[in-house]
Amino acid sequence: xxxxxxxxLVLTVYxxxxxxxGVLTSRRMRNSEDFYLGGRSVGxxxxxxxxxxxxxxxVVIIGGGAFGYRFGMSTLWxxxxxxxxxxxxxWMVLGRRIRLFTERLGTMTxxxxxxxxxxxxxxxxxxxxxxxxxxxxxxxxxxxxxxxAFEGLMGIPYIWAVLLSxxxxxxYVSLGGYLAVVWTGFFQAWVMxxxxxxxxxxxxxAVGGLTEANVALRTMSPGLVNTPGEWGWAGMIxxxxxxxxxxxxxxxxxxxxYSIKSVSVLRVGTVVAxxxxxxxxxxxxxxxxxxxxxxxxxxxxxxxPTLTKAVLSPWGGAVFLAGVIAAGMSTFASVLIITSGAxxxxxxxxxxxxxxxxxxxxxxxxxxxxxxxxxxxxxxxxPPALVLVLTAFSWAAxxxxxxxxxxxxxxxxxxxRWGVLAxxxxxxxxxxxxxxxxxxxxxxxxxxxxxISLVAMVAVSLVTERLPxxxxxxxxxxx
Amino acid sequence: MGPFQTPWxxxxxxIVIGGSILLAIAWSVFGF
Numbered sequence: 001x002x003x004x005x006x007x008x009l010v011l012t013v014y015x016x017x018x019x020x021x022g023v024l025t026s027r028r029m030r031n032s033e034d035f036y037l038g039g040r041s042v043g044x045x046x047x048x049x050x051x052x053x054x055x056x057x058x059v060v061i062i063g064g065g066a067f068g069y070r071f072g073m074s075t076l077w078x079x080x081x082x083x084x085x086x087x088x089x090x091w092m093v094l095g096r097r098i099r100l101f102t103e104r105l106g107t108m109t110x111x112x113x114x115x116x117x118x119x120x121x122x123x124x125x126x127x128x129x130x131x132x133x134x135x136x137x138x139x140x141x142x143x144x145x146x147x148x149a150f151e152g153l154m155g156i157p158y159i160w161a162v163l164l165s166x167x168x169x170x171x172y173v174s175l176g177g178y179l180a181v182v183w184t185g186f187f188q189a190w191v192m193x194x195x196x197x198x199x200x201x202x203x204x205x206a207v208g209g210l211t212e213a214n215v216a217l218r219t220m221s222p223g224l225v226n227t228p229g230e231w232g233w234a235g236m237i238x239x240x241x242x243x244x245x246x247x248x249x250x251x252x253x254x255x256x257x258y259s260i261k262s263v264s265v266l267r268v269g270t271v272v273a274x275x276x277x278x279x280x281x282x283x284x285x286x287x288x289x290x291x292x293x294x295x296x297x298x299x300x301x302x303x304x305p306t307l308t309k310a311v312l313s314p315w316g317g318a319v320f321l322a323g324v325i326a327a328g329m330s331t332f333a334s335v336l337i338i339t340s341g342a343x344x345x346x347x348x349x350x351x352x353x354x355x356x357x358x359x360x361x362x363x364x365x366x367x368x369x370x371x372x373x374x375x376x377x378x379x380x381x382x383p384p385a386l387v388l389v390l391t392a393f394s395w396a397a398x399x400x401x402x403x404x405x406x407x408x409x410x411x412x413x414x415x416x417r418w419g420v421l422a423x424x425x426x427x428x429x430x431x432x433x434x435x436x437x438x439x440x441x442x443x444x445x446x447x448x449x450x451x452i453s454l455v456a457m458v459a460v461s462l463v464t465e466r467l468p469x470x471x472x473x474x475x476x477x478x479x
Numbered sequence: 480m481g482p483f484q485t486p487w488x489x490x491x492x493x494i495v496i497g498g499s500i501l502l503a504i505a506w507s508v509f510g511f
Contacts, residue, residue, distance in 0.1 A: 073485065076492040084499040092506050214484040227488040267507045274503040278496050 003314040004155075010318040011325070014191070015168050018184050018329070022172025025179035031358040035177035035365045036108045036341050037259040042182055044265045048091075048273035050185030050330070051256045053192065055086065055247065058145040058328035061196070061283045062152075065304035068287020069297070071231040072217055072224030075288070078240050079281025085244035087277040091270040094248065097410040098257035099266075101475055108258065109338075110251040110402055111346040114424075117409045117475060119467060120417045121350075126424055128346035130401045131251055134394040135339045136376055139332055141391035143380035146328035152305035153321045162380050165325060169333050170373035174366045178259060181333045188326035189276055195323020196282040199304075202311035203289045216292040224291065235442055242446040246395045249403030251342075252334040336376075340369040393435050393445055400427035400449030404457045412461075413472050419461030427453025 033039055067075045102108070105116040111131065115124035143162050150161030172180045207213045214225050223230035247253050260266065283304065290303040297306060308320050344365050348354050356364060379387060401424045408415040408423075431449030439445060481490035 073489050076489065077495075080492040080495040080499075083496050084502075088499040088503045091503070092510075210483040210485075218484070225484075225489060226486050227492070229489075271500070271503045271507050274500050278500065281492070281496060 003317075006314045006318050010315075010322055014322050014325075015164075017187070018168055018172055021183050021187070022175040022180045025176030025183060029177060029362055032345070032361040032365065033108060034179075035362050036337065036345070037255070038177070038179040038182060040103070040259050041261050042179075042256075042259045042265070043261055044267070044269035045272060046182050046186045047256050047260050047265055048269040049189035049276050050182040050334075051253060051269075051273050052087070052276040052279075053185035053189040053327070053330035054252055054256070054334035055082075055277065055331075056192065056280060056327050057142045057331035058149050058324045059141060060243075060280070061192075061324050061327055062145060062149055062301060062304050064280075064283030065287035065290065065307070066300035068284035068289075069291045069300040069303035070287075071236075072221075072229055072288050072291065073214065073285075074225075074227040074229040074231055074236065075284040076281055077227060077236065078243060079278075079284050081240040081244040082280040083274060083277050085240075086247040086280075088270065088274045090247055090253075091266060091273055094254070094407070094410065095257045095260075095266040095270070096263050098254060099260055099263055100477060101410060102258050104475055104477060109341045109345050110254055110406065111342060112350070114402075114405050114409065114420060115346075115350070118405070118415070118417045118420045119471065120420060123405070123417075123420055123424065124346050125351045126421075127402060127405075128342040128351065130424075130428060131398060132339050132342045132347075132372075134390075134397045135252070135335045135342075136372065136379070137387055137390050138394035139335050139339070139372075139376040140380045140383055140387055141394070142328050142332045142335070143376060144383065144391075146325055146332075147380065148301075149305075149321065149324045149328070152302070153308060153317065153324070159381055162377065165329055166332075166373065166377040166380070169329050169336065170370050170377075173333050173336050173373065174370045177362075177365070177369075178255075178337055181330075181337050182256075182259070184333060185330040188330040191319075191326040192323045192330075193276065193279050195320040195326075196279050196286075198316050199286055199308060199312060199320050200282050202316065203286050203293075203307055206311045207289050207292050213289050213292055217288065220291070220295065224288070232442075238442075238444040238447050242395055242399070242444050245450075246399040246403070246446060249399035249401070249406060250395065251398070251402065252331075252338045254406065255334075255338060332376075336369055336373050339372045340365055343372070344368050393431070396431045396435070396444065396446035396449055397428060399446060400431040400453050403427075403450060404453050408457055408461075413476070414461055414466055415457065416461045416464045416466055418464040419457050422460040423453045423457035426456040 111124040111127035147158040147162040217224040290307040430452035431445040434448040435445040481487045
């Protein structure tokens with residue numbers, strides 16, 4: 001078989017499996033809670049591995065490899081912060097309360113939780129707009145990453161790659177809703193892990209082992225093995241924060257805790273998610289190894305594709321490509337259904353007050369998911385310059401808006417309606433203004449965004465009236 | 480210099496990953 005035939009065969013089987021999951025899960029669709037939360041019935045393995053799959057996109061694999069290639073072994077810290085702050089602590093600190101509070105408040109979305117928890121209708125529409133706008137921009141960057149991965153690893157033209165992967169995702173998300181998203185995510189996490197482990201073993205064998213890689217890097221430049229090395233503390237820490245602590249405000253990841261069957265899912269789920277999420281360190285390691293094996297690449301983004309072709313057989317390369325595509329598709333699907341929920345639940349039904357029956361809601365949700373997917377796809381085919389600039393900040397904008405309101409909503413009874421509105425407005429404004437003036441000191445806009453958002457949350461809450469005790473008792477389950 | 484000719488401050492990243500997994504296991508066994 002020729003290399004191309006092997007790649008096409010592996011990918012065709014893979015895409016058919018995904019659509020099959022979409023068809024199977026579409027049979028259990030009775031109401032909107034089924035569409036958006038899988039009827040709150042998801043178990044530990046599917047929840048934890050689909051969390052990991054939604055967290056890491058193709059951008060992380062190719063881009064993480066590029067960071068490893070440029071800065072060397074100190075980038076392992078990004079993987080370590082992902083595992084500790086972005087997974088283990090999130091599951092321990094947020095999981096239980098998100099599940100219990102959202103059920104008591106009867107909400108299915110992040111804007112819905114903020115509105116009901118703080119009795120703030122304005123928070124719902126504001127958060128839904130920020131989430132929908134910046135998640136569509138995030139989706140464009142995910143699709144773009146997949147398109148370039150297809151192009152780099154397989155030679156499929158960018159446009160066809162984007163169309164093919166986009167259409168498949170839109171199909172299974174509109175059909176199967178949340179259950180299709182988490183089941184395909186579960187399956188894709190295994191493919192991602194397999195691809196990354198294959199590449200890592202082959203790369204380590206090619207370079208002669210981890211010790212050899214470190215020795216070779218040090219002879220090139222000591223900054224490639226030291227921490228923070230060539231990167232510097234400010235850049236390294238602010239990047240680690242956005243990609244790890246940012247998770248605490250990301251609706252497509254928080255929703256995994258809404259949908260668990262019961263709190264006891266967290267017991268096994270936390271361990272599985274932390275172990276599965278450890279794969280986050282591998283792209284950085286492989287990027288650093290690529291620096292040893294191929295020191296003269298034109299751009300760092302070529303590190304992973306070049307390494308793959310050099311150390312893996314066509315079958316191994318096809319599996320790795322499937323892993324990269326799996327990373328992108330699972331993230332795109334998770335984001336797509338959240339965007340649809342923000343539009344249908346938070347803007348149309350609650351914001352504009354449109355009365356929809358459960359059957360109508362499911363139908364609307366399917367069409368809106370398809371529409372949002374098609375819009376993301378259309379933008380990704382020829383992204384305008386502004387969208388490309390904003391993709392680097394989509395996490396910063398959403399986290400600056402949602403992170404503290406979520407955390408304080410779960411842990412601080414004194415947080416008030418005005419506190420949360422000030423926190424959301426000031427946080428988003430601070431992040432966007434910082435980005436607008438060109439990110440001074442090389443500091444990511446996420447940092448000023450969450451600092452200002454935190455100050456506004458606490459200061460405004462302390463000078464405004466607290467929420468009634470009976471409401472708080474109901475949320476905390478004391479009543 | 481730590482294992483595998485890795486400077487300790489860089490090697491500590493591997494320890495944090497292993498530590499996170501142990502922390503998750505300890506939490507689910509004792510803290511849950």
